[in-house]
Amino acid sequence: xxxxxxxxxxxxxxxxxxxxxxxxxxxxxxxxxxxxxxxxxxxxxxxxxxxxxxxxxxxxxxxxxxxxxxxxxxxxxxxxxxxxxxxxxxxxxxxxxxxxxxxxxxxxxxxxxxxxxxxxxxxxxxxxxxxxxxxxxxxxxxxx
Amino acid sequence: xxxxxxxxxxxxxxxxxxxxxxxxxxxxxxxxxxxxxxxxxxxxxxxxxxxxxxxxxxxxxxxxxxxxxxxxxxxxxxxxx
Numbered sequence: 001x002x003x004x005x006x007x008x009x010x011x012x013x014x015x016x017x018x019x020x021x022x023x024x025x026x027x028x029x030x031x032x033x034x035x036x037x038x039x040x041x042x043x044x045x046x047x048x049x050x051x052x053x054x055x056x057x058x059x060x061x062x063x064x065x066x067x068x069x070x071x072x073x074x075x076x077x078x079x080x081x082x083x084x085x086x087x088x089x090x091x092x093x094x095x096x097x098x099x100x101x102x103x104x105x106x107x108x109x110x111x112x113x114x115x116x117x118x119x120x121x122x123x124x125x126x127x128x129x130x131x132x133x134x135x136x137x138x139x140x141x142x143x144x
Numbered sequence: 145x146x147x148x149x150x151x152x153x154x155x156x157x158x159x160x161x162x163x164x165x166x167x168x169x170x171x172x173x174x175x176x177x178x179x180x181x182x183x184x185x186x187x188x189x190x191x192x193x194x195x196x197x198x199x200x201x202x203x204x205x206x207x208x209x210x211x212x213x214x215x216x217x218x219x220x221x222x223x224x225x
Contacts, residue, residue: 029202043220060191061174061206064213065153075213077187077206090187092213099219113219 007084007135013126015039015107020131022114024048027081028058036111039103040124040131044115048093049073051112055095063092070098086135087121147203151178156207167209175205183209 011021020040027033034054046066050058055076063075073094080087103110122133155178163173167183172190174182176199184190187206194204207213 041220045214045217046219049219059202060187061202061204062147062149062152063205064156064207066214067216068219070219076202 007086008132009085009134010130010132012130015110017106019106019110020126021107021110022131022133024087024114025081026054026058027079029060029079033081034058037109038112038114039106039110040114040119042116042119044113045117046073046094046113046115047091047117048078048115049096049099049113050078050093051100052095052097054100054111055093059095060090063094066094068096070096070102072096073099084135085122085133089121091118091121147176147201147205148178149203149205152176152203152205155179156205163207163209169208169210171209173207173209174199175207176201 009022011023013020021037022040023035023037025033025035036054038048055074058078059076060079061077063077065075066073073096075092075094077090078093079090082088100112103112119133123136124133126132152175155175159180167173172184172187173180174190174194181199182190182193182197184193190206194200
């Protein structure tokens with residue numbers, strides 16, 4: 001990773017095939033935080049998809065469920081904890097062990113997916129070698 | 145008493161249209177015990193209200209009024225399960 005100002009996270013593509021990704025810090029209701037790397041997919045209609053165990057730890061409240069080609073995704077509101085990127089909202093995420101288990105097929109560091117509703121909370125982009133997210137104004141997440 | 149997740153989700157499906165009519169778009173609404181128990185402009189405010197009602201369980205269902213959450217979707221990135 002090259003040096004970047006605090007309001008930007010710039011990551012080299014990684015995995016096979018190469019994938020864009022982001023590292024997110026999430027706050028649990030007990031005040032603890034966890035960091036995870038997520039494969040970034042603008043075609044994904046879910047802000048965030050985590051494994052069931054992570055969701056159980058991080059969930060602030062239940063959210064609406066969604067049926068997908070990976071089966072049922074259980075909704076849950078999770079707290080972003082990245083003020084340096086303007087990401088401090090509570091967002092509607094989903095729990096799915098099937099998705100969380102599929103993400104490492106691209107790279108073992110990936111522990112889930114982020115989708116367009118979360119990326120839209122930032123200014124995101126990429127070039128031949130890098131994918132980045134930058135802080136913007138913030139605000140409530142757009143519905144999926 | 146533990147929340148009945150299925151009952152809360154069934155209540156949400158039943159009350160979805162009423163929520164859209166009765167509340168400002170985007171207002172956060174909490175469903176517990178199969179009924180609406182609190183509402184607020186923001187998530188943190190709703191959490192405070194739920195705590196005052198001693199409904200602190202993470203299994204309480206929270207939705208935003210008027211938001212049409214998709215019930216089905218295709219996750220492309222990692223292929224089909």
